Amino acid sequence: MIKFGARNFWFLLAVASYLSLSMIATGASAEGIGQSVKGASLRYLSHLDQGAKILVWPSYTRTYELINAGPEIDGSVSEYRTNRDGIFDLVRTSGTTQISIISVSPGVFANDIEKLLGNSKLLQGYKSFAYTARLSGDGCTAYKFTSRKTWISVGLVFVDKTKFGIGNKVETNACVFGALDYVNGFPTKDTYFEYMSLPQEPVRKLILEAIHRCAADGDNRSRQDEITKDGITPLPSLGCVAAKIGQ
Numbered sequence: 001m002i003k004f005g006a007r008n009f010w011f012l013l014a015v016a017s018y019l020s021l022s023m024i025a026t027g028a029s030a031e032g033i034g035q036s037v038k039g040a041s042l043r044y045l046s047h048l049d050q051g052a053k054i055l056v057w058p059s060y061t062r063t064y065e066l067i068n069a070g071p072e073i074d075g076s077v078s079e080y081r082t083n084r085d086g087i088f089d090l091v092r093t094s095g096t097t098q099i100s101i102i103s104v105s106p107g108v109f110a111n112d113i114e115k116l117l118g119n120s121k122l123l124q125g126y127k128s129f130a131y132t133a134r135l136s137g138d139g140c141t142a143y144k145f146t147s148r149k150t151w152i153s154v155g156l157v158f159v160d161k162t163k164f165g166i167g168n169k170v171e172t173n174a175c176v177f178g179a180l181d182y183v184n185g186f187p188t189k190d191t192y193f194e195y196m197s198l199p200q201e202p203v204r205k206l207i208l209e210a211i212h213r214c215a216a217d218g219d220n221r222s223r224q225d226e227i228t229k230d231g232i233t234p235l236p237s238l239g240c241v242a243a244k245i246g247q
Contacts, residue, residue, distance in 0.1 A: 139163035140175035155183030
């Protein structure tokens with residue numbers, strides 16, 4: 001049997017009290033962070049055009065390819081896939097692809113991109129667009145195409161390999177995560193993409209989750225006849241997205 005003196009007793013009591021308070025503080029901190037992300041998400045949505053159409057992909061699975069990408073960009077895409085698992089699935093494919101992620105060098109010309117896309121499985125019409133696409137000066141460029149008539153959805157991402165890559169995981173993730181969020185339906189105030197103007201990653205993730213929940217629940221009743229085989233209805237409203245976040 002171990003005996004404790006008065007001094008040991010008060011010391012152990014102090015330690016136990018400290019640990020209890022730490023656990024309470026940690027729980028409160030996590031709850032506070034969650035509320036902060038919700039608040040930031042709702043504020044972001046309030047600044048968008050409330051009548052804007054949110055175009056969603058017809059399937060929870062999207063195929064992608066990596067072109068000329070090194071291990072850093074490849075790793076960033078893999079991390080994104082894990083992070084967004086449960087919202088949608090990104091599947092790397094050797095067949096027809098919907099999202100093409102292309103690593104480029106500064107000052108790349110149309111003929112250079114044409115060579116890079118020589119073996120790409122992207123539909124030819126989007127390849128032709130990629131040859132002359134304007135690339136952003138910040139090195140991170142994204143374009144998305146979602147047709148309301150055919151439900152065809154395509155994304156193009158260009159990543160400057162001299163700005164994003166070796167020893168720069170934080171910025172590489174910021175570009176790749178932001179570009180893929182945009183391609184996968186994250187709404188922006190303007191039609192063009194600028195990764196540094198996007199809200200923080202937890203905010204984007206929460207908004208994307210809410211968009212897909214609204215599309216799955218059939219928020220737009222007038223579009224019920226357009227439901228896809230994955231049970232997705234088009235054009236969820238910003239009102240529904242805000243309501244899902246507020247729950």
